[in-house]
Amino acid sequence: MVAAARRRPSLGRQKIEIRRIESEEARQVCFSKRRAGLFKKASELSILCSADVAAVVFSPAGKAYSFGHPSVELLLERFEAPEGQVHVQGEGVGGEGQSVVAELNRQYGDLRAMLEAEKARREEVEEAMDKERGARSQVLAWVEAEVGGMEKEELMAFGAALSVVQHGVATHADQMLRDAMVLGRMSRAVPQGLENYYFHLLQTGQGHTAGAGAGAGDRLF
Amino acid sequence: MVAAARRRPSLGRQKIEIRRIESEEARQVCFSKRRAGLFKKASELSILCSADVAAVVFSPAGKAYSFGHPSVELLLERFEAPEGQVHVQGEGVGGEGQSVVAELNRQYGDLRAMLEAEKARREEVEEAMDKERGARSQVLAWVEAEVGGMEKEELMAFGAALSVVQHGVATHADQMLRDAMVLGRMSRAVPQGLENYYFHLLQTGQGHTAGAGAGAGDRLF
């Protein structure tokens, strides 16, 4: 401490947003630290609560790291065990949606745990989202209007379908646009300002059957 | 202030040793809290570092919870493949996974992979379900979170797809639900938000298990 002004050793931990870290280096450092932290948490959980826990992590580079008690393989096997798979026996078209809903509810049961976790993150995201405007708010407004008139049953189906849609969008945005065009006669309610893009990108398209993925939810969805 | 000495509201967090919690009740509470925390950490890791992460937890009662990005099953498949991976098993009950973690961190050879191209990473997304408001707001909340992280291009596709979905739902809500159940085996495409915290509920032993979820075929729409 010779110099008069001693440089502060560190600013201490800084708050960061939960979004991809752009800096290659920082991302790598963070990966190492958090991976270790995750495994530690997993370990503590298994010990404190006598629970079996397995965690697998693939680094961006492709390396695989894992933690498992009793062993990853064993747990994964148990997890994949088809013994629990639900078999929607002959989707007896005769049944009414209601029974399906009931079945769904039963299946998801404790899925509520997930909502719990999501809630936490949602709050953070919500904040950052306030700044966003533009096309986003348009889509939202549109959805809000549409959803507003749906019945529970429809809402569940909608939610399920959204799950699938979202994934497709994130993965193949362009292709999605084309497919969507072909499949739907999107002549109807389309967020303003977005319709132009549809036509703009429309070219070819082979229709696909829409499949919905169930979202999640204790009793809805 | 009635009494002279006001009892302190709480002693605050207490330090605990990492060993099986004897109290049945305390153990259950701890399990819930830490399970949520673990999944959150897993989610953050996957987002911050664009890493693929999967975690499976079996409660002492036998229920299985899981988190996976992109999906547990997809990652498990990859994990099974004999690549240059390193895994460790924690001893959980009775052991201290701590040292194991340290060892794991050290274990890394120098294998690079080709998985890098596969990450269709996304940004932050979270969904919160306000049970108080009903399914409607849940769907909205999800969409809200989803849309917030999309790029313009994705947004366009999303908007396009939405109109199609909306139409389909309004017309065949029941059927869509059914399709969702049959098609979705809750594996591949668990969309963000629902995807990030995509928990799977299993019941070792009896009853049926959950398996549903999102995941239409390889392509959706």
Add this chain to the structure above:
DNA sequence: CGGACTATAATTAGATC
């Protein structure tokens, strides 16, 4: 990449409703 360090952001044990 794994450690070490500092100061601060997050998590969560314990008790309550």
Add this chain to the structure above:
DNA sequence: TGATCTAATTATAGTCC
């Protein structure tokens, strides 16, 4: 069983080795 609250324990972002 879940949500809250308080206070203390942990996890870590940033930086250097």
